[in-house]
Amino acid sequence: MNPVELLGLFAAACTTSCFVPQVVQVWRTHSTQDISLGMYALLCVGLLSWLVYGLLIQSAPIILSNAFTLLLASGVLLMKLRFERAGQLQHKP
Template sequence: MTDAIGLTAGFLTTISFVPQVVKIWRSASARDISYGMYACFIAGVSLWLCYGLAIAALPLVMNNAIVLVLAITIIALKYRFERARGPNVG
């Protein structure tokens, strides 16, 4: 039961990033995304992933691995679109 709660909570928080990735991709803009916030977030998620691996907690490992990929995707898209248009263009 505990793992089911963890998997459900993780699933819900993980899929919350999908609309942001889709919006950035469709609009070809991530102007309002903060590199600093995402750097801290990626560091925190990476540590949660390490913690999950250390205690062998499948919900932590699965969800944080996916969130890490999505967060890195958002930053990569931001970089890509800024580079293509210049940093001051939306």
């Protein structure tokens, strides 16, 4: 692996790992009230697009970072949908 790809992998690790605390916090608290549904939905579409792009150009840093980030962001998005729906069902008269 060349130095440019190593730099890409390092950058990918830094930006991808920033999602881990959010996933952990949402999982522990079941609170997604302050998380934007639109932002996470659009983020997931963008990450999927980057992943496909990475596959087409066969770039390991782009593939790995976007696959893992898509997994984390999708987890937050799914928890938001699940926890908010559960909260709405509990508050129905």
